[in-house]
Amino acid sequence: MQSEEFRKRGKEMVDYIADYMDKLSLRRVTPEVEPGYLSQLLPKEAPKKPEEFNEIMHDVDKAIMPGITHWQHPNFHAYFPAGNSYPSILGDMLSNAFGCIGFSWAASPACTELETIVLDWMGKMIGLPKEFLHEDGVGGGVIQGSASECVLVALLVARHLAVRQLKSRLPYTEDGILLSKLVAYSSKLAHSCVEKAGMIGFVKMRQLDVDENFALRGSVLERAIEEDRRLGLIPFFVSGTLGTTACCSFDNLAELGEICSNERIWFHVDAAYAGNALICPEFQHLLKGIENVNSINFNTNKWLQVNFDCSLFWVKDKDTLTTAMTVDPLYLQHKHSDRAIDFRHWGIPLSRRFRALKLWFVLRTYGVDGLQHRIREHCRLAKLFETLVATDPRFEVLGKVTMGLVCFRLKGSNYLTQRLLKFTNESGQLHMVPALINEHYVIRFAICAESACDEDISFAWKVITKTATEMLAARLS
Ligand code: PLP
Known part of the structure; x- marks a missing residue:
């Protein structure tokens, strides 16, 4: 690829990335593929002849995207946040170019x-x-x-x-x-x-x-x-x-x-x-x-x-x-x-x-104030989620909520919370992971998305409580 084509493809790629980010919330958070899915979609050998860039991007949509877990999705609440931002992506791009x-x-x-x-x-x-x-x-x-x-x-x-x-x-x-x-x-x-x-x-x-x-x-x-x-x-x-x-x-x-x-x-x-x-x-x-x-x-x-x-x-x-x-x-x-x-x-x-470059881009773009604001927002949203959990007597929070993580469970056996997590995750609407604290199985709800907001928290709580209600009703019937 020469610089003329790189200019064109680079601009297209930036558009592709911005579109992906802007429309993330329309996707399922987690993929629905089974292990080995990709080998069914891609050839067994590397291409002998050069291929067109458009064909590669076509396969990104057709084969790669269906197997992506969308860590930047507003309803991704698993693990801890996977940091990301446009200045960081741009800084890393330049670092890759310097090579x-x-x-x-x-x-x-x-x-x-x-x-x-x-x-x-x-x-x-x-x-x-x-x-x-x-x-x-x-x-x-x-x-x-x-x-x-x-x-x-x-x-x-x-x-x-x-x-x-x-x-x-x-x-x-x-x-x-x-x-x-x-x-x-x-x-x-x-x-x-x-x-x-x-x-x-x-x-x-x-x-x-x-x-x-x-x-x-x-x-x-x-x-x-x-x-x-x-x-x-x-x-x-x-x-x-x-x-x-x-x-x-x-x-x-x-x-x-x-x-x-x-x-x-x-x-x-x-x-x-x-x-x-x-x-x-x-x-x-x-x-x-x-x-x-x-x-x-x-x-x-x-x-x-x-x-x-x-x-x-x-x-x-x-x-x-x-x-x-x-x-x-x-x-x-x-x-x-x-x-x-x-x-x-x-x-x-x-x-x-050259990893310092992306950090430098981020520090300069947001400033200490901007980064502090994001951290405080995440902590505030975790507290909001904790308050919602406290309003429902079926649930309890374990541990102190100090930062952007809330550990909660259904009162009763570990099995109940385990099932709740399974059903919620299977819906593809949210993604969370569990932890075991002093033998108590809890669901970890982490505030992850860069622009997480109050609506994401109420959406998550609605999905969780609806799933719990259906699950508990099915157990009784
Ligand atoms: N230490 C703590 C407290 C963590 O929470 C994690 C990952 O979440 C790690 C270490 C491992 O991090 P890494 O994936 O960068 O090795």
């Missing part, structure tokens, strides 16, 4: 430098202490591909430090033996990526009980550490959560951080979703205890109108990170290596997309 692979400063200076600048902007916006900022020179932030990657990197850094420290005391002990002694902690409600990080990192991961507010507390961690030390194990890593996936509960950072600091344990905070809300000063009290945190992450691609992937990760001491992650072959070195940041030493992959 630079910014693994080092020299590989594309703007790519590295914009990343440090927007990470400092974001760090200040959420109220991180200056130690976490590039400006200060000790710590800094970096964009990773996902929250899972951030948690894994944090655990690997902590593991590296722990093994190095043990090695200095026990130089002749095998790494494998030292590794077998390491133990990490999170709450039972931590995201599964924490357990996975332990699995990949080949260390024990203990999942601790939460209190009545679904928070991990210091006393529980303290007891677990004591037990493990008595068994000869070496606690080295704690992952606390701000905004658990199941019910958006908050671990007590102040209590956990103090213990980690006293015990010389790496304390990571996974704030994948809720971290975005910290741009609003009224939520920044949740960072109480941040002075004892070693690293923190959140996904702007969840709730800050930036499309996937754009997961922000900060460390208080960047040397701990780069020491654990640096491998430095000659072909990647450059003349400014000693005074410029090479983000390849800040994570797992070598190649990195």
Whole structure:
């Protein structure tokens, strides 16, 4: 494709995208296809001869669109929001056009430098202490591909430090033996990526009980550490959560951080979703205890109108990170290596997309005010939904509604709520997913759409209550 055709097709594509967004509400939220549907519609081999662009777009409509789950649909309330916005799409488009692979400063200076600048902007916006900022020179932030990657990197850094420290005391002990002694902690409600990080990192991961507010507390961690030390194990890593996936509960950072600091344990905070809300000063009290945190992450691609992937990760001491992650072959070195940041030493992959660009577009287009407004709107709509649930005695809300998530259920057996979710989702009018909180099956209602409004909430509640009424009547008849 040459630039003349690209100009034409690009403009058509922008129209196609805008039409798709404008008319999203006319579609079912979820597709009705069965596994393997696409292989029935597409050829078994790649085309030998070039095909026309129109034919490709025809197949997008015919074959791809029927299998799309519409995450940007106003009635999509599953998981957490998948951030999106036109400025983000445009920023990413430009990043794709530059096509630079910014693994080092020299590989594309703007790519590295914009990343440090927007990470400092974001760090200040959420109220991180200056130690976490590039400006200060000790710590800094970096964009990773996902929250899972951030948690894994944090655990690997902590593991590296722990093994190095043990090695200095026990130089002749095998790494494998030292590794077998390491133990990490999170709450039972931590995201599964924490357990996975332990699995990949080949260390024990203990999942601790939460209190009545679904928070991990210091006393529980303290007891677990004591037990493990008595068994000869070496606690080295704690992952606390701000905004658990199941019910958006908050671990007590102040209590956990103090213990980690006293015990010389790496304390990571996974704030994948809720971290975005910290741009609003009224939520920044949740960072109480941040002075004892070693690293923190959140996904702007969840709730800050930036499309996937754009997961922000900060460390208080960047040397701990780069020491654990640096491998430095000659072909990647450059003349400014000693005074410029090479983000390849800040994570797992070598190649990195220019993701800071879309974040920068979003920050500039909406400003902090605009982004705060969206977060507050989502929180207000979640409260509105909570109020609606409270008006119907058949239902109950579980957990506190602090941000844009409401966990609710039909009173009675889990089976009832399970059926309600099944019937509601099958209608294709709404999409929600469940969670298990203290053995209670709940439906998670997340406010997701960029322009979510009161009407979407009343529509959702109407669909849910109508489905419940029909389901309960059918059980009685
Ligand atoms: N941590 C929390 C608290 C989450 O809610 C999620 C996903 O929703 C994750 C981690 C995993 O995020 P990612 O898909 O970016 O790995």
